[in-house]
Each structure stands twice: as structure tokens, then as C-alpha cells.
Amino acid sequence: METTIKNIITTKIVRLYDETNPLIMDCGDLFSPIDVAYETYGELNSEGTNAIVVCHALTGSAHAAGYSSEDPKSIGWWDSFIGEGKPLDTKKYFIISSNFLGGCYGTTGSSSINPGTGKPYGLSFPQMTVRDMVRVQKSLIDHLGVRKLRTVIGGSLGGMQVLEWALMYPEIVESIIPIATAAQHSPWAIGLNDVARQAIMNDPEWRSGNYYEFGQPEKGLALARQVAMLSYRSEKEFQQRFGRERQKENIKENPLHRNTSNLFQIESYLRYQGKKLVQRFDANTYLYITRAMDIHDVAFGRGDLNKVLHSIKIPSLFIGIDSDILYPESEQKNIAKALPNSLYREILSPYGHDAFLIEFDQMSNYVTEFLEK
Amino acid sequence: METTIKNIITTKIVRLYDETNPLIMDCGDLFSPIDVAYETYGELNSEGTNAIVVCHALTGSAHAAGYSSEDPKSIGWWDSFIGEGKPLDTKKYFIISSNFLGGCYGTTGSSSINPGTGKPYGLSFPQMTVRDMVRVQKSLIDHLGVRKLRTVIGGSLGGMQVLEWALMYPEIVESIIPIATAAQHSPWAIGLNDVARQAIMNDPEWRSGNYYEFGQPEKGLALARQVAMLSYRSEKEFQQRFGRERQKENIKENPLHRNTSNLFQIESYLRYQGKKLVQRFDANTYLYITRAMDIHDVAFGRGDLNKVLHSIKIPSLFIGIDSDILYPESEQKNIAKALPNSLYREILSPYGHDAFLIEFDQMSNYVTEFLEK
Numbered sequence: 001m002e003t004t005i006k007n008i009i010t011t012k013i014v015r016l017y018d019e020t021n022p023l024i025m026d027c028g029d030l031f032s033p034i035d036v037a038y039e040t041y042g043e044l045n046s047e048g049t050n051a052i053v054v055c056h057a058l059t060g061s062a063h064a065a066g067y068s069s070e071d072p073k074s075i076g077w078w079d080s081f082i083g084e085g086k087p088l089d090t091k092k093y094f095i096i097s098s099n100f101l102g103g104c105y106g107t108t109g110s111s112s113i114n115p116g117t118g119k120p121y122g123l124s125f126p127q128m129t130v131r132d133m134v135r136v137q138k139s140l141i142d143h144l145g146v147r148k149l150r151t152v153i154g155g156s157l158g159g160m161q162v163l164e165w166a167l168m169y170p171e172i173v174e175s176i177i178p179i180a181t182a183a184q185h186s187p188w189a190i191g192l193n194d195v196a197r198q199a200i201m202n203d204p205e206w207r208s209g210n211y212y213e214f215g216q217p218e219k220g221l222a223l224a225r226q227v228a229m230l231s232y233r234s235e236k237e238f239q240q241r242f243g244r245e246r247q248k249e250n251i252k253e254n255p256l257h258r259n260t261s262n263l264f265q266i267e268s269y270l271r272y273q274g275k276k277l278v279q280r281f282d283a284n285t286y287l288y289i290t291r292a293m294d295i296h297d298v299a300f301g302r303g304d305l306n307k308v309l310h311s312i313k314i315p316s317l318f319i320g321i322d323s324d325i326l327y328p329e330s331e332q333k334n335i336a337k338a339l340p341n342s343l344y345r346e347i348l349s350p351y352g353h354d355a356f357l358i359e360f361d362q363m364s365n366y367v368t369e370f371l372e373k
Numbered sequence: 374m375e376t377t378i379k380n381i382i383t384t385k386i387v388r389l390y391d392e393t394n395p396l397i398m399d400c401g402d403l404f405s406p407i408d409v410a411y412e413t414y415g416e417l418n419s420e421g422t423n424a425i426v427v428c429h430a431l432t433g434s435a436h437a438a439g440y441s442s443e444d445p446k447s448i449g450w451w452d453s454f455i456g457e458g459k460p461l462d463t464k465k466y467f468i469i470s471s472n473f474l475g476g477c478y479g480t481t482g483s484s485s486i487n488p489g490t491g492k493p494y495g496l497s498f499p500q501m502t503v504r505d506m507v508r509v510q511k512s513l514i515d516h517l518g519v520r521k522l523r524t525v526i527g528g529s530l531g532g533m534q535v536l537e538w539a540l541m542y543p544e545i546v547e548s549i550i551p552i553a554t555a556a557q558h559s560p561w562a563i564g565l566n567d568v569a570r571q572a573i574m575n576d577p578e579w580r581s582g583n584y585y586e587f588g589q590p591e592k593g594l595a596l597a598r599q600v601a602m603l604s605y606r607s608e609k610e611f612q613q614r615f616g617r618e619r620q621k622e623n624i625k626e627n628p629l630h631r632n633t634s635n636l637f638q639i640e641s642y643l644r645y646q647g648k649k650l651v652q653r654f655d656a657n658t659y660l661y662i663t664r665a666m667d668i669h670d671v672a673f674g675r676g677d678l679n680k681v682l683h684s685i686k687i688p689s690l691f692i693g694i695d696s697d698i699l700y701p702e703s704e705q706k707n708i709a710k711a712l713p714n715s716l717y718r719e720i721l722s723p724y725g726h727d728a729f730l731i732e733f734d735q736m737s738n739y740v741t742e743f744l745e746k
Binding site for chain 1: 557558559560561563564565567568571572575576577592593596599600602603607608611612614615616617636637638639640643667670698701
């Protein structure tokens with residue numbers, strides 16, 4: 001290997017809930033045990049007031065920065081954003097990133113072993129909500145001795161958690177940075193998630209969620225991912241990147257192609273993305289998390305949406321992406337407008353929704369400027 | 374029944390190709406027999422010069438106007454547009470509407486019986502192209518004694534046929550009206566079609582296309598339709614129509630809903646749309662037609678796209694829809710700009726791509742104005 005990777009980061013796991021201290025969930029369940037996988041970067045100051053919580057999106061993990069192995073590909077999903085001299089500067093801040101409740105990267109979720117049965121929970125796992133995820137993150141920061149959060153930041157489903165942090169723990173959160181997200185999951189986004197879920201559940205290999213001893217519902221999960229990818233990227237990017245180029249490989253197993261003899265590159269790209277997710281993500285978990293997104297509604301049980309948003313008095317920086325079709329810029333602007341102390345900034349990008357994982361230069365400027373104030 | 378429906382229209386079927394006169398297809402096949410299902414409205418003048426061809430979209434049929442039975446629901450898909458005093462005025466024009474090659478509404482396609490085997494073609498049907506569809510329509514107008522086409526009009530895949538009409542038969546076509554369409558199918562639209570095809574082919578009931586004696590791959594075809602519906606409508610319409618309303622019915626068979634106990638209305642709507650298509654459309658046909666759309670490229674074999682479009686000298690009226698995410702307005706404007714004698718008009722609508730089947734008032738004004746010139 002060319003580069004030597006030092007300081008390999010290991011994801012820690014801590015049990016935050018047990019039988020004597022179960023999580024009280026929105027669905028009414030008292031649930032335990034719950035283990036939480038997390039990473040931290042930087043040092044907590046003695047007052048416990050320089051912490052930042054980073055919230056990940058649908059298929060993300062606690063591994064936001066650094067390398068988890070000597071493989072350069074093991075770099076964290078927001079590494080360009082977190083570290084010495086970077087916007088989330090580890091010289092100044094103590095950054096906490098955890099896999100959310102119901103995830104499949106170390107935190108307890110539907111693919112975890114139910115200690116009562118010795119088998120994975122599967123569909124017996126309770127339906128968690130975004131608020132449940134945030135409750136668990138709050139337990140984690142308590143465990144770590146954090147007293148104040150300088151900010152909570154995240155994109156997409158991460159941004160939903162950010163909004164809930166501000167509403168659930170206003171005494172702790174000093175500012176928020178929600179990126180390309182929703183205050184209430186829109187019906188179009190719900191529809192998209194439901195189509196993805198059906199793709200998984202239609203796959204006979206899903207076996208009503210009891211597939212763990214047989215292997216994943218590969219086709220279904222791969223298809224779910226492909227549906228999602230079409231909403232994560234933009235027409236413009238696909239046009240620039242793939243156009244109408246054909247893939248040279250023959251797809252012999254598909255008789256439909258006997259007269260066209262090959263696939264368009266965009267099809268090959270989507271299939272590749274689908275296959276990649278199957279290798280790293282659990283199908284039931286995909287069902288649960290997308291459902292948690294659909295249920296997400298900051299107004300639920302709190303009254304009028306605008307009043308609820310208006311009650312977030314802390315400084316907030318909203319970031320939207322001009323080419324995002326999943327959580328459109330107009331939606332970001334509307335949320336930002338409802339907050340009394342908010343700033344709105346725009347990412348110009350052909351990458352669509354995924355720009356929050358790609359356009360670091362633009363985001364860095366906005367976030368650095370906001371945090372320095 | 375309240376209303377008495379007179380003048381029930383029967384779709385006619387004519388054999389236009391046989392063994393002595395097969396269709397020479399883009400894929401190289403010499404194919405026959407081909408029957409074509411069509412309807413006509415109005416009278417052809419003695420010179421054969423007052424005809425208009427109407428081209429239907431993906432799941433459409435020849436039945437564009439009038440009633441096909443005494444059931445008021447049997448009304449044609451563009452009835453508001455075709456008839457006495459309507460924009461396509463049957464007092465003036467002889468309107469021809471046919472089910473395209475490879476369809477499943479009377480014209481020969483993959484669900485038709487192969488006379489050589491006595492069984493449906495299934496995947497042994499050749500992959501037709503949009504140009505093949507237009508070749509067959511040309512044979513039909515020849516059969517009907519038509520010498521000139523006052524215009525060719527259609528939306529979506531219908532619009533793709535319109536563009537090919539202008540390029541393939543410039544000596545016959547006097548004007549064109551392409552609506553919400555593409556000159557080259559975009560990679561985003563190809564991706565969407567491919568995801569829909571995978572939904573069908575992933576269904577074990579698809580049986581590699583040999584399902585005819587067992588019944589349709591219902592789940593797969595329904596899912597394909599739902600994917601498509603998300604691109605046919607807009608976020609805005611779903612927001613206004615469904616918002617985050619829940620459906621009252623319990624979805625007991627799905628244990629995922631045990632804690633949410635019901636579905637969002639948008640999910641129920643999409644599932645209903647999926648089921649409805651299964652009852653009226655053939656799964657293999659869906660595969661073939663979406664593939665024909667993906668292959669669609671007016672520049673293919675003709676040289677530079679802009680030059681090809683510029684060669685369409687006849688008057689053209691392009692109509693785009695402001696909320697269309699499938700064939701965005703910008704795409705319509707770009708095509709229109711490339712033609713030397715084109716007009717562009719915009720439909721303002723929350724309905725997205727489907728607006729061309731809904732917003733008749735706006736379209737009527739544009740089309741009437743254009744045809745009167």
C-alpha cells in the first residue's frame with residue numbers, strides 16, 4: 001500500500017439500556033437491551049460544552065471520520081468535514097457520531113440477536129421513530145459526560161434527527177445545522193420509500209423477514225436501492241456522467257436484450273449500486289428505517305407545524321441543494337423561514353440530494369462561517 | 374344508467390403485414406403477421422388531406438375518443454380533445470388513432486398468439502422501436518387512403534412517435550404537436566424504466582415471460598406501475614391531494630405496520646394504481662414498450678442531434694409542463710429551440726407529466742390556435 005494509515009479508529013459499543021433501564025419508545029414498547037455503536041473525534045473540554053453531534057443518513061454508520069482499517073477505502077463518510085482544521089475541527093470540538101437505533105452498524109436493530117430467542121429480531125423489532133433515535137443519542141452524550149452541544153448537524157434523515165434534537169432537548173442544544181431534510185416527510189418521499197419496501201417484501205427470499213439463516217433478499221434490496229438512487233441524484237448529473245452510452249458487456253441472461261445486445265451505462269451503474277448495498281446493509285433494517293422516515297413529523301403531538309418550528313429559537317443554519325428532487329430546496333427554505341433565528345444557504349450542484357456527501361467546499365464555507373459566529 | 378350513450382365506437386382490426394409483405398424492423402427481423410387495432414373519428418375528405426394522427430403513450434390504446442360500451446367509464450383517453458367543436462374537430466378533420474406495434478390492445482405484440490406455435494410470443498417477440506411503430510402507422514394511413522397529415526399529435530411516448538413521423542415521412546406530415554416528450558430518452562428516464570422492468574422480472578410469477586397459462590406477475594407489474602406513477606405526478610400534487618393523511622384500513626398482513634396500524638393515503642393510492650394496471654395491461658408488453666422508449670433517439674443513425682432536429686422544417690408546436698419531472702420543461706424548450714419553425718407553449722399544472730391527460734383547457738387553446746394558422 002502506498003499510504004500508511006495511522007490512527008485507525010475503532011467503533012466503540014456501549015450498552016445504554018438494559019432490563020432495569022429500558023427505552024420508552026414512541027410506539028409504547030419498553031425496549032432493552034440496547035447497545036450503541038459510536039465514534040468520537042477530538043477531546044471533550046472539562047466543562048463538557050464543546051461537543052457536536054453528527055447524525056447520519058439512511059444507510060450510514062457511526063464511522064464518520066478517519067480510517068477503520070488500513071484500507072484507504074475504510075475512510076469515514078464525512079471525513080472531508082471532520083478533523084483538524086476542517087469545518088468540524090477536532091482541535092476545537094468533541095465530535096460524536098453514533099449509529100442510530102434500529103441501524104445495522106453496531107447499534108441494536110432488527111438484524112441484532114434477540115437475547116430472549118438467540119435469533120435476530122427480524123420483524124419482531126419495535127418500529128422506532130426519529131425521536132427514539134434521538135432519545136438514544138441523548139443517553140449516549142450523557143454517558144460521555146457532555147453537558148452542552150455546540151451544534152447538531154446532519155443531512156437527509158440526519159437532518160430529521162437534528163430538528164428533533166432542537167425540539168426535544170432545547171436546554172442542551174445551542175445551534176443546529178439541518179441539511180437537505182424534511183420537517184414532515186412528504187407524500188412523494190413516502191411513496192418512494194413504500195415502493196422500495198415493496199421491492200424488498202416482494203422478493204420471496206425476504207421470507208417475511210426471516211431470511212437470516214438463508215441470506216439476504218438480494219434482488220429486492222438491490223432494487224430498493226436503485227429506486228432510491230434515482231431520487232438521490234439528478235437528471236443533469238446522469239446526463240453529464242452517462243448520457244446514452246452503452247455498456248459493452250452482453251447481458252446474455254436477459255433475453256430482452258437479444259436485439260439491443262447491451263445495457264445503457266446508467267442501468268449498469270444502478271445495478272452496481274444495488275449490488276453494493278446488498279453487501280453492506282440489512283434488508284429488514286431498510287424497511288424499518290424508511291418507515292421511521294415516513295413517520296417523521298416534527299408537528300406530531302406538538303400542534304401546528306409553523307408554531308412548532310417557530311419555537312426553535314436557537315441559531316440554525318439550513319442548507320439546501322438546488323438539484324435535490326427528494327427534499328427540494330423550496331422545502332428547506334420553507335422550514336428555515338418558520339424559524340425566528342435561521343440562516344439559509346444553498347449548495348449549487350448537479351449531484352442532487354447526495355450533494356451533502358460530495359460538495360464539501362461549499363458546505364465547509366457555510367458551516368465554518370456559522371460556527372465561528 | 375342516467376345517461377344514454379349513443380354511437381358506441383368499435384375498435385377495428387386490420388391485418389397490414391403478412392408473409393408476403395412482412396415488416397422490416399430496426400432490429401433486422403422481417404416480421405409478420407401484424408394486425409393493427411385502430412379507431413377513426415370524422416370523415417376523410419376526397420383528396421385524403423384532412424387527416425390527423427393521434428399517438429398514444431405507454432399504457433394507452435387506440436380508443437382515444439367516444440365510448441366503447443354503454444358504460445360511461447368506457448370513454449376514450451383523449452375524449453375531451455377529440456370530437457365536434459373540440460380542438461381535434463371531427464367536423465374538419467379525420468382523426469386516426471391506433472394501438473402501436475407491440476401493444477396489448479389489439480395490435481400485434483408480445484401477448485399476441487404466435488400463429489407458428491399457437492402460443493403467445495412472450496419474449497420471442499422482436500424488440501420493436503418507436504420507428505417501427507411509426508412504420509406500421511404509416512401502413513395504416515396508406516390503407517385508409519390518407520395522403521397528407523394536417524398534424525401528428527401525442528404526449529410522452531406519443532410525442533416520440535410524433536417526432537419520428539416528422540423525420541421519417543416529411544413529405545406527408547404538414548405539422549407536428551409533440552407534448553411533454555423526449556428527442557433522446559434521458560438516462561434518468563432510462564433508469565426509471567429499468568427499475569420498473571426489474572420489478573416485473575424479479576417476480577417469480579413472471580416465469581421468464583412464460584406466465585400466460587398461469588396468470589400475470591401481479592406484484593411485479595403493480596410495483597412497476599407505482600415506480601412510474603411517482604414520475605408521472607408531482608410532489609406538489611401529492612402534497613395537496615394526500616398530504617400526510619393516513620388510510621383507515623388496517624394492513625394486517627404486513628407486520629411492519631403493527632405499530633403504525635395504517636398506511637399513508639399516498640401508499641394506498643399507489644397500490645391501487647398498481648392493481649388497476651395489472652387488470653388491464655400485459656407485463657411482457659410493459660417490458661418491450663419501456664425498452665422501445667429507452668432506445669428512442671431521433672439522432673440514431675442520422676448524425677448530430679441538433680442538425681437532425683433542425684431538419685424538421687414544418688410548423689411545430691411543442692407543449693411542456695412546468696411540474697413535469699420525467700420529461701422536464703427545459704428538455705421541451707431545448708428541442709423546440711433546435712427546430713427552425715417551432716412554437717413553444719407551457720402548461721401550468723400541479724399534475725406533473727400526466728397533465729397532458731388532464732389539463733385540457735390550456736392544451737385546447739394552444740392546439741386550436743396552432744391548427745387554425
